[in-house]
Amino acid sequence: MELDDLKQHWNKADQQYTGSDYDLNQILKAKVNGPLDSLRQAYKRQLILLPLTAAFLTFSCLSHETLNYNALIWSAVLMMLILIFGYYRNLKLVRFMQQPAEHGIKQKLEEDLQVLHKNVKQELILYRIFIIVFLIALEVTMFYNLVPSYTKWHEVMLPIRLVVYAFVIILQPYITRYFFKQNYGQYISRLQELIAQAS
Amino acid sequence: MISVLLPVVSCASAHGTKFSANTIITRIKENTFFIVNEANVFFYLPLTKDKVFLFFCNKSPPCPTNPANIKSLENLNLHQTFEQLLKAHELLVYKICRLYGDTEDDRKDLFQDIVIQLWRAYPKFRGDAKFSTWLYRIGLNVAITQFRKQKNKIYATDIESLNIAIADDNYSTEKDEQFKEMYAAIEKLNAIEKAIVMLYLEDKSYDEMEEILGISNGNLRVKMNRIKEKLRQITKN
Numbered sequence: 425m426e427l428d429d430l431k432q433h434w435n436k437a438d439q440q441y442t443g444s445d446y447d448l449n450q451i452l453k454a455k456v457n458g459p460l461d462s463l464r465q466a467y468k469r470q471l472i473l474l475p476l477t478a479a480f481l482t483f484s485c486l487s488h489e490t491l492n493y494n495a496l497i498w499s500a501v502l503m504m505l506i507l508i509f510g511y512y513r514n515l516k517l518v519r520f521m522q523q524p525a526e527h528g529i530k531q532k533l534e535e536d537l538q539v540l541h542k543n544v545k546q547e548l549i550l551y552r553i554f555i556i557v558f559l560i561a562l563e564v565t566m567f568y569n570l571v572p573s574y575t576k577w578h579e580v581m582l583p584i585r586l587v588v589y590a591f592v593i594i595l596q597p598y599i600t601r602y603f604f605k606q607n608y609g610q611y612i613s614r615l616q617e618l619i620a621q622a623s
Numbered sequence: 624m625i626s627v628l629l630p631v632v633s634c635a636s637a638h639g640t641k642f643s644a645n646t647i648i649t650r651i652k653e654n655t656f657f658i659v660n661e662a663n664v665f666f667y668l669p670l671t672k673d674k675v676f677l678f679f680c681n682k683s684p685p686c687p688t689n690p691a692n693i694k695s696l697e698n699l700n701l702h703q704t705f706e707q708l709l710k711a712h713e714l715l716v717y718k719i720c721r722l723y724g725d726t727e728d729d730r731k732d733l734f735q736d737i738v739i740q741l742w743r744a745y746p747k748f749r750g751d752a753k754f755s756t757w758l759y760r761i762g763l764n765v766a767i768t769q770f771r772k773q774k775n776k777i778y779a780t781d782i783e784s785l786n787i788a789i790a791d792d793n794y795s796t797e798k799d800e801q802f803k804e805m806y807a808a809i810e811k812l813n814a815i816e817k818a819i820v821m822l823y824l825e826d827k828s829y830d831e832m833e834e835i836l837g838i839s840n841g842n843l844r845v846k847m848n849r850i851k852e853k854l855r856q857i858t859k860n
Binding site for chain 1: 706709732734735736738739740742743744747757760761763764765767768769801802805806813814815816818820823824825826833834835836837838842850851854855
């Protein structure tokens, strides 16, 4: 039996096909179960929850005098704002990957993979800049004794503080990559596999 | 705004197709329809077997310069043309589902995913390529990259058993047994090879395959020969 022999049998399906009953409106209301849609939903949830939490914390800090200078809460708010930006970028990335293939499936796979790699590079740079700025701001704040809650950390010897900072900076790419892999790892492997199959 | 009670005109004809000349009807919920014609825009809500509730939104024709009317009419047309195109090409979607879904549940799932992605992408369909080419691209892309086989899935809609005769026939003769073996062999191919085989069986030219898959003509021919050889080996074993 050859593949050409099968053609006729395959096309018989066109004549035997009687149509199926489905409700288009109901289908269109349903959720897609693919990995990209799960990510999209997760990012959307985060983009609702994080601004609400950040707004609540900001409101709490401003309305309670005792919390006005709580550096931990303000740092958390700052971190949330950075995360909101990160999630927004990720949402845009997922939306881009869900766009239909304009030229051909292989090109679309390559484009998606390229965009994912570019995105991880940008995330690494973005979070590194954020951490460095944060650490410099922390040291400056402590030097001028602007925030009382940092005094305990300021009492720690400078060389130890520098070792901790260095450790954080060294660790950051691994953490960023870890989370990126958690989200897109399987998808990247699948894309690479498919590109190899199509080459 | 006027609300009136009228006898049922025709429930069946109100579903999805033209109600009368120049009237567009779209189903909003199970028993609620949004109806637009030259004179009125209204909602149709059956109350009992012989009475319907017509809720008029406006008595005058939808003003073409009003952006809100233009948008709703555009959406209505978009939905209607999409439904018609999908109906005309649904067999292609079923064939993709049959090829990439291992079980009946997988196929229903994949059908749902492909239709949703087609609908999302449809407003950007410019008609540069044939609708079938565009559908293959999106359908295969969903099946290959975005589809996740799931267990214990609850369906949002009850899609009737997918009526595809391919490989689901009762094989009685020796020839049919060979067909069955061949389909089983195709299932063992990788995702891209399956796509190539499907387009080949659909009698697509290499140029069309290139347009859909984005793999060069020459490469496709080489792959096709390899696939044929691979299938020969699998069926021999």
